[in-house]
Amino acid sequence: MSLRIVLAEDAALMRAGLVGLLERFGHTVIAAVGDAEALVAAARQYRPDLVITDVRMPPGYTDEGLRAAVALRAGDPTAAVLVLSQYAATAYAAELLGPSGRAGVGYLLKDRVGDVAEFADTVVRVAAGETVIDADVIRQLLARQRATDPLDRLTPREREVLGLMAEGRSNTAIGRQLVIGDAAVAKHIGNIFTKLDLPPAEDGHRRVLAVLTYLRS
Secondary structure, eight states: OOOEEEEEOSSHHHHHHHHHHHHHTTOEEEEEESSHHHHHHHHHHHOOSEEEEESSOTTTTSSHHHHHHHHHHHHOTTOOEEEEESSOOHHHHHHHHSSOOSSOEEEEEGGGGGSHHHHHHHHHHHHTTOEEEOHHHHHHHHHHHHOSOGGGGSOHHHHHHHHHHHTTOOHHHHHHHHTOOHHHHHHHHHHHHHHTTOOSSOHHHHHHHHHHHHHHO
16 A cells, blocks of 8 residues: 655654655655645645654644644545654644544554554554554553543642642743753743643643643642
8 A cells, every 4th residue: 555645753764764664664755844834735635545643743733743743634524644752742643532533543553663564554553443552651641541630740840830839930930940051941931731631722722721730639
């Protein structure tokens, strides 16, 4: 089964490696891009059999690739999407599975790409309309259902950052208080959003929801 694929991966070496691997199995990568905006444009232009995208891409390196994938699925129920992630983030998986559609969808950890046979099989299955979710993600989804306090998922530092957010502190003020840089603060906040299962939205809205979760706990 030969597929026409649009690939999005910001790391040039990883992108080239994936292109080579896909072509090795007889597929055609009609576009290989490095950011979410280019991904959406290519997918709409070429209408491929499958879109493969990383979760975190420029400019924010948070969830741009995921948001692009969700938008594509919401706008076209025939768009098959396989998302690759460095981490087993259950919020990402839940958001990806949310939009209804007839096309296949997959969420695979990047470690699985190293298992060439498994990766090749997943590509074909998702393009054929199946849903393929990484086993590690499924285990975390089940564990999440058993959790009683969502804040238990946070590290002590993330709890500290969330507490300061609840006090109304800005990112800059949080950084000064904890003696860390703005980038580190942004990374902690991104992790908080993910671990509290707050789906992609405007950061201001997610910030309010995160604080509400903190206050309820």
